[in-house]
Amino acid sequence: MRKGLLATLAWHDYRNEARLSACAVLALVAVVAPLLVLFGLKHGLVSTLTERLERDPAVREVIPLGGARYNLDSIAALAVRPEVAFVVPRTRQIAATVDLHADGGSQPLTVEMVPTAEGDPLVPAEQLPRGSGEVVLSQRAAERLGVKVGDELTAAFGRSVSGTPEYQRTRVKVKAVLPLEVFQRQALFARLDLLEAVEDYRDGLAVERFGWPGREAAGTRARVYPGFRLYARDLDAVETLRLHFAEHDQEVATQAEAIAQVRSLSRNLTLVFWIIAGLALAGAFAAMAASTLAAVERKRRELSVLRLLGFSTAALVGFVVLQALYTGTFSLALAGVLYLAAETGLNHLFQSAAGESACRLLFSHYLLALLATLACSALAAATGGWRAARIEASEGLRDV
Known part of the structure; x- marks a missing residue:
């Protein structure tokens, strides 16, 4: 009951000094x-x-x-590492090229061949080739050939046997075309x-x-791969994988x-923010403490009357702290409105892609700002309100 009465008295007094309260709110808004x-x-x-x-x-x-050598077992060992999101072996680069001929086209296009499989971050699952046909x-290759999804191409491969060139051809169907921002070279996945x-x-x-x-069946030899396509699971895993390969004397880019x-x-940026925030909050703390001291001096007679009515020292300090909390709450509400207006303007000014924000706060950040503002306000008021604890009840009997 006594606490409710104290909060009511503090609010009515705060509202009665509307101009001074508004000045305190605006002063804190200028910081927050x-x-x-x-x-x-x-x-x-x-x-x-x-x-x-x-x-x-x-x-x-x-x-x-460099000249690394991997077999399927070593590639499988990489695939099970928690840092790896996708890995597939690569054949020799000199052998991973193909001449593509579009139906009705005049000039063939030589492109690199890139292995792909389930989980490839460049190729969506629904666009993955279902077989060797x-x-x-890539978009550059499709544009040069003048083909689109669903068209068929002739893929030609050449070799030289005893100085005699030989060629083989196979028909392939274009399952998908990768956008330019995904892969910029002329390639076939x-x-x-x-x-x-x-x-x-x-x-x-x-x-x-x-x-x-050929001279013998391909399945009779053990296959060795000179490299792989590997993508880390996240940004932090990139450095972990680099260190892993460095321990095994394998240079990676x-x-x-x-x-x-x-x-x-x-x-x-975090360091700069906390330095600026620390200086600003220190200034705000000093200003609120000084404002509280001035308010206590201005209300000595009223506070002494409360002491005469039986309110304790803690209640008098609480009276001052409650008014500081009112100021902190209103200040943060107004500062939040001003921030939202600034956020909208800045994001509109600097927006470069859909979904990107140059200025953005999460709900947890607002909550943290609220708690920090109220804590700073209460602490500053309690520090400045120590004068209220020294007010004697007898002062309420004198008009000083």
Whole structure:
């Protein structure tokens, strides 16, 4: 009952001094609103850069360098690592090319052959080739050939046997075309068995499944792969995989440096934000403490009357703290409205892609701002309200 009465008295007194209360609110808004915008820019900028890296599979790609040798067992061991999202063996680069002929086209187009399989981050699951008779083209290759999804092409492979050139051809169907932003080179994505067949044929072996002749059957030799296509599960896994290959004396090319730059930017912006926030909050704390001291001096007679009516020292300090909490609540509400207006304007001004935000705060950030503002307000009021604890009840009997 006494607590409810104290809160009611504090509110009526706060409302009775509407002008002074409004000035206190605006003073705190001048601190909180810029901090919200600053933190929104920091969070929005770093989140946007991080999301761009995460959306770009090339950033998570780990490319082996040098003369490595892998078999299916070693590739399978990589596939089960928790850091790996996708891995598939690659055949020799010199053998992974093909001449494509469009029906009715005059000039063939030489493109690289890229192995693909389930889980490929570049090729959606519904666009994956279902067999060696289907392929996926990059947009550059499709444009040069003048073909679209559903068209058929002739793929030609050549080799030289005792100085005599030999060629084999097979028909393939275009299952899908990858957009330019996904893959920019002229390429053909196909199942690994097609690339292995082409490599065997160019090595002079017979590929019975396709009816391509050779000196011996391709299945009689142990296959060794010079590399692989590997994508890390997330950005943090890129550095983990780089260290793993370094321990095994395997040089790899990664985008670890670009990822580290974004991480460094996040840390630096966080440091700058907390320095500015610390200075601003210190100023706000001092201003609120001084405002509380002035309010206590201005209301000494009223507070002494409350002491005379039986309110304790803690209740008098609580009276002052409650009014500071009212100020903090109204200040954050107004600062939130101003932030939303600034956020809308900044995002409209700097928006470069759908779904990206230059300035953005989460609900948890608003909640944290509310708790921090109320805590700072209460602490400053309690610090400045120590004068209220020194007020004697006898002062209420005198008009001082």
